[in-house]
Amino acid sequence: MTAVPTSPAFKANASAALRDPDLQKALRFVRGNFIGKRASAVARLPEFDALRDSARAIKDHALAHLDLYLAQWEAKVVASGGTVHWARDADEARRAVLDICKAAGAKTVTKGKSMIAEEIGLNDALEAAGMTPVETDLGEYVVQVRGEAPSHIIAPAVHLTKEQVAADFRRVHAGLPADRDLGDAAKILGEARTILRGKFLAADVGITGANFLVAETGTSIIVTNEGNGDLTQTLPDVHVVLASIEKIVPTLEDAAQILRVLARSATGQDMSVYTTLSTGPRRSGDPDGPKAYHVVVLDNGRSAMLGSKFQDMLRCIRCGACMNHCPVYHAVGGHAYGWVYPGPMGAVLTPALIGIDKGGHLPNASTFCGRCQDVCPMRIPLPDMMRHWREREFERRLSPKTVRGGLALWAFFARRPALYARATDLAMRALAFAGRRKGRFSSLPLAGGWTATRDFPAPQGATFQARWRKDHG
Amino acid sequence: MSARDDVFASIRAGLGVRGDEAPRRAAVEARLRDAPRGVVPARGELDLDGRVALFKAEAERVAATVVEIADARDLPAELARYLRDNNLPATVRFGADPFFDGLPFGDTALEVSRGPSEGADAVGLSRAAGAVAETGTLALLSGADNPTTLNFLPETHVVAVARGDVAGDYETLIARVRAQFGRGDMPRTLNFVTGPSRSADIEQTLVQGAHGPKRLHVVIVGASA
Numbered sequence: 001m002t003a004v005p006t007s008p009a010f011k012a013n014a015s016a017a018l019r020d021p022d023l024q025k026a027l028r029f030v031r032g033n034f035i036g037k038r039a040s041a042v043a044r045l046p047e048f049d050a051l052r053d054s055a056r057a058i059k060d061h062a063l064a065h066l067d068l069y070l071a072q073w074e075a076k077v078v079a080s081g082g083t084v085h086w087a088r089d090a091d092e093a094r095r096a097v098l099d100i101c102k103a104a105g106a107k108t109v110t111k112g113k114s115m116i117a118e119e120i121g122l123n124d125a126l127e128a129a130g131m132t133p134v135e136t137d138l139g140e141y142v143v144q145v146r147g148e149a150p151s152h153i154i155a156p157a158v159h160l161t162k163e164q165v166a167a168d169f170r171r172v173h174a175g176l177p178a179d180r181d182l183g184d185a186a187k188i189l190g191e192a193r194t195i196l197r198g199k200f201l202a203a204d205v206g207i208t209g210a211n212f213l214v215a216e217t218g219t220s221i222i223v224t225n226e227g228n229g230d231l232t233q234t235l236p237d238v239h240v241v242l243a244s245i246e247k248i249v250p251t252l253e254d255a256a257q258i259l260r261v262l263a264r265s266a267t268g269q270d271m272s273v274y275t276t277l278s279t280g281p282r283r284s285g286d287p288d289g290p291k292a293y294h295v296v297v298l299d300n301g302r303s304a305m306l307g308s309k310f311q312d313m314l315r316c317i318r319c320g321a322c323m324n325h326c327p328v329y330h331a332v333g334g335h336a337y338g339w340v341y342p343g344p345m346g347a348v349l350t351p352a353l354i355g356i357d358k359g360g361h362l363p364n365a366s367t368f369c370g371r372c373q374d375v376c377p378m379r380i381p382l383p384d385m386m387r388h389w390r391e392r393e394f395e396r397r398l399s400p401k402t403v404r405g406g407l408a409l410w411a412f413f414a415r416r417p418a419l420y421a422r423a424t425d426l427a428m429r430a431l432a433f434a435g436r437r438k439g440r441f442s443s444l445p446l447a448g449g450w451t452a453t454r455d456f457p458a459p460q461g462a463t464f465q466a467r468w469r470k471d472h473g
Numbered sequence: 474m475s476a477r478d479d480v481f482a483s484i485r486a487g488l489g490v491r492g493d494e495a496p497r498r499a500a501v502e503a504r505l506r507d508a509p510r511g512v513v514p515a516r517g518e519l520d521l522d523g524r525v526a527l528f529k530a531e532a533e534r535v536a537a538t539v540v541e542i543a544d545a546r547d548l549p550a551e552l553a554r555y556l557r558d559n560n561l562p563a564t565v566r567f568g569a570d571p572f573f574d575g576l577p578f579g580d581t582a583l584e585v586s587r588g589p590s591e592g593a594d595a596v597g598l599s600r601a602a603g604a605v606a607e608t609g610t611l612a613l614l615s616g617a618d619n620p621t622t623l624n625f626l627p628e629t630h631v632v633a634v635a636r637g638d639v640a641g642d643y644e645t646l647i648a649r650v651r652a653q654f655g656r657g658d659m660p661r662t663l664n665f666v667t668g669p670s671r672s673a674d675i676e677q678t679l680v681q682g683a684h685g686p687k688r689l690h691v692v693i694v695g696a697s698a
Contacts, residue, residue, distance in 0.1 A: 029677040047514045054511045061504070067484045067492050068501045076657060086477040138683065139674035155674060162675050185675035193684055200684070201592050216505050217659045227670040227685020230625045234662075245480065250501070251508040252651075256643040260514070267673065270531070271608040274685065275665035282615075282661055287568075288589040288622045289615055289661050299480045306487030 003090075003121040003149070005354050007338035010361035017332040018453075026161050027333055030152075034324035037268025038375065045264065055258045056379045059315040062215075062248050063306065069215040069248045070297075076218025080280030082293040090120035093298045097122060097207065097240055098129050100294050104238045106131055106204035112222060112229030113137040114209030115153055115318060116242040116298055118340045119353075122207075134199045136228035138192050145172045151334030153341065154266050154320040159333045162188060196228070206232035206290070210243035211317065212258070213295070216251045217279055220295060223262065225273045233278065239290035241278070244298045246314040252277075258317060261377035266319040301353045309388045313348050315378040322372035322382060328365045337362055344372035348385045356389065360398050363389035424463045432461040505657075510644045517607035517641030522697060524606040524639045529693075531609025535668030536681055537689040541636070543696040546577060552631055553581040555690050556596065561629055566590060567598035570618035572633070589620035590627060597623035597686075601634040603646050604691075608667055611691065612646050615662035624664055630686035632666075636695030 006013060017023055042048045062069055074084045085100075087093035093116070101109055109131050111117060123144070126133040135144040139156035142165050143149065150156030157165065166182035169191055182188055208229050212221040220241045222229045233239045249255050263269040282289035305311055323329040323343025334342035339359065341349050347366060351359035363386040372382045393399050394407075413420040435441055435458025443451045450456055462470075474482070485492050519527060529539045542551050556563055564584040567573055578585045590597060599619045601611040611632050615621045624630060640646050643665075654660060670685030681687065 026676070033673075033677040045514060045516075047512050050512045051514075058511070061500075064488065065497055065501050066488065067481050067490070068497060070481070070484070072501070072505070080659070086475070086480050088476045088479050092476055136684065137674070138672045142674070155677065157674055158677065160675075162678075165675055185678040186680045188675050189672055189680045189683060193682075196684065197592070216508070217657055219659055225670065226672045226683035227625050228683070230621070230664070231684055234621050234625065245484070250504045252647045253508045253510055253644055256647065257511040259643075269535075269667075271610055271665065271667040273535070273666065273668050273670055275610075275667075277659065277663040277665075279659040279661060285617050286615060286620075286661055287617050288620045297480075299483065303480060303483035303487055306484060307489060308487070311487075 003118060003340055005339040005350070005358050007350060007354070007359045007362060010336060010338055010365060013336035013338055014332040014365070017336045022161055022164060023159050023333050026159050027330055030155075030158055030324060031330050034268070034320075038265060038321060038324070039268075041264040041268040041270060044270070045260075048261065048264065051257060051260050052377050052379055055261050055377060056315060058249060058254045058257055059378060062250055062254075063246065063311065063314055066245065066248060066306065069250060070245060073213050073215040073218055073248060076215070077280065077293075077295060078218075080218050082218065082280045082295060085294060085296045087296055087298045087300070089300050090298070093120045093242070093296050093300070094122060094125045096296045097242070098125060100238065100240055101126065101131055101205050102129065104205050104292075106238075108199060108203045109133045109205045109207060110199055110203035110232045110236065111135050111140070112206070112208035112224065112232040113140050113156070114207065114242045115340060116209055116244055117207065118150060119300065120242075120298065122242075134196070134203070136196050136200065136232055137224070138189060138226060138228075141192055141196065142168065145169075149335065149340070151342065152320060152323060153318050153345075159335060200231040200235050203232070203236040205238040205240060206234075206236040207240045207242060208233050210241050210247050210295075211262070212249050212255045213243055213247045214250075214252055214255055214277075215248055219252070219277045219279045221255055221275065221277050223259070223272045223275050225267075225269075227274055230274055230276055233276075234289055237290060238292045238294070239278070239281070241293070241295040242298070243295055244300070245302055262317055262319055265321040265375065265377040305352050310348065310352050310385055312380050313345070313352065313385060315380055316345055316349070317378060318345075319377060321375040321377065325371040325375050327367055327369060327371075332365075337365070344382045344386070345380075348382055348389070351389050356392055356396065357398065360389065360393045363387075363393070421463070421465060425466060428459045428463050429461060432459045434458070513642050513644055514607055517605070519606070519641055521637065521639070524641050525636060525693060525697070527641075528604050528606040528609055528639050531606065532668065532691055533609070535609055536671075537609065537668050537691055539691045539693065541693045541697070545572070545633075545694050548633055548692060548694065549576055549578040549581045549583060551692055552598065553583055555631065556583075556629075559629075559688070562595040564594070565596045565598050565631070566594040566623060566627070568617060568619045568623065570600045572600045573598070590622040592626050594623075594627045596629045596631065597627035598631045598633070599623050601632050601638070603638040603640055603649060604634045605640055605643055605646055605665070607642050610665050610667040613664040613666060614650075614660045615664075616660060621662050621664065624666065625685045628682075628686060629688045629690070630669070631690045631692065633692045633694050636693050636697070639693065
């Protein structure tokens with residue numbers, strides 16, 4: 001059992017999102033900030049595209065030899081005093097983490113940002129076992145106190161305005177003056193810093209994710225800006241790393257290649273503030289750092305993507321550039337996607353991990369504009385893969401009757417070119433005549449879904465084919 | 474079958490391999506042995522003066538402050554000046570690094586203590602193992618010499634780095650760590666630090682000073698050529 005998806009209700013989720021004024025206000029910051037910052041960072045590095053090619057080749061090589069690199073990585077973790085726990089699915093991963101926490105007698109468990117933790121629904125499991133999980137990334141902390149899931153893989157609270165966050169802080173941070181100023185991001189952050197500092201120091205176990213696992217050295221790497229991940233993993237006696245099998249890179253040099261495209265694609269920074277390489281528990285003579293180091297490695301459907309049309313998706317480094325540049329994400333935000341991974345990468349990954357019967361709507365949430373593929377640092381052909389999912393959805397007769405009926409009707413005409421030309425010619429003339437006064441339609445029979453939110457432009461009177469023949473024939 | 478066996482079997486089934494193929498093993502061994510550098514940005518490929526200038530510019534871009542001093546013996550005075558100018562407590566905590574031994578902290582009014590931080594220290598001082606000019610990044614290694622807690626708990630982090638340790642790129646730093654610890658081995662923690670901590674989680678507004686240090690001051694130590 002993984003985090004419970006609402007992806008089957010994508011259409012209803014999206015409609016609700018479009019009508020949510022706070023969400024629509026917050027989403028302006030996605031459009032306004034991420035795109036320009038990435039573009040400036042890329043412009044500053046002439047080798048950016050060459051690095052993308054290099055990064056892609058590294059991941060393709062690592063995936064093609066994944067069994068061998070995982071075995072090498074595991075041997076190095078063990079040699080450095082760490083422990084590796086393999087998990088076929090979310091349930092096994094959760095149990096592994098719970099067992100470690102129980103053995104440590106944990107009461108408070110701090111967490112750095114981890115999408116794998118979201119994927120396996122870890123917080124609920126920790127609470128059910130009587131422990132207190134504390135998210136320490138500011139955005140994750142905010143969505144935790146709201147009882148929500150993150151809406152973005154690198155900016156979890158991007159769906160919220162600062163007024164909403166301030167109201168939540170007043171609600172949950174009891175004992176602080178009611179009239180205190182929480183009017184800007186700096187004051188909100190300052191309050192979170194004070195509250196969470198006590199949690200960092202009190203924690204018994206610290207859980208982080210992993211951006212990379214390095215086979216050469218048995219090292220896990222996390223990339224953060226706030227320093228919360230480092231406090232999470234340095235202060236408690238036990239450090240648990242949550243990772244998935246495709247995080248492997250062969251060498252430290254390979255990690256450096258991909259790091260050069262990661263932050264630039266994500267936030268437009270050349271490097272995130274903290275890139276931390278962790279290898280095993282504290283050494284003899286070390287005055288700080290965790291006494292135990294565990295890595296829980298999750299499969300959860302990823303190995304089944306190897307050798308399939310979706311293998312390229314395993315190159316994903318979770319930078320978020322695809323959703324930052326996606327017109328659909330800009331319109332509906334991340335929660336509408338209904339599971340852990342939103343945006344174009346989520347539309348491809350979600351059906352693979354939770355099944356096309358639950359995630360099949362997501363690949364349809366695309367205009368196929370191709371911006372996601374243009375900005376993907378790992379050059380993942382996201383639109384192609386969404387198309388593969390649509391084909392499978394159609395083959396498995398999961399698409400709605402209206403879609404199948406419409407396609408069958410279109411196919412009838414498309415197979416009869418003369419009839420097609422005559423029918424479309426007639427239709428265009430009729431529409432042009434009907435719309436001659438305003439040049440557009442504010443409502444159309446059978447097209448209410450389109451005209452509810454925008455006008456349909458009236459045709460000019462001839463079909464594309466007819467005009468092409470006239471101009472080029 | 475154990476979970477491990479199942480995961481490996483599923484990976485091999487997907488890839489259509491058994492796992493014992495000699496060419497695949499050879500390819501992996503070669504990659505681990507040769508560790509190719511890949512594409513290294515030209516902007517860091519400079520002489521030492523150029524690297525120091527680039528490091529300074531890049532670190533300042535991400536809101537760190539940087540000064541150069543010719544002699545390590547000037548470090549306590551520079552630290553005292555920085556704290557005074559920024560109206561910060563005249564106190565500092567640092568690790569057992571012999572680099573700090575014998576420096577004239579007694580000539581300043583600084584209250585000095587040594588060892589890891591437990592959260593009550595206002596100012597941490599570390600010596601970085603190196604720096605990367607390409608992105609204005611410091612490289613700090615864990616251990617008794619420079620405890621990791623000093624990098625994150627104090628509100629102010631001051632980092633000394635030897636001028637000669639400023640590298641152009643990450644690959645040079647990695648090669649240095651590999652030479653120091655042995656191929657395939659690492660210190661418990663290697664922290665690459667690029668500026669003071671920050672967050673943009675509220676309305677994508679960048680705020681400096683999140684959970685880690687609010688200020689990062691870098692002191693480059695050594696005479697220029």
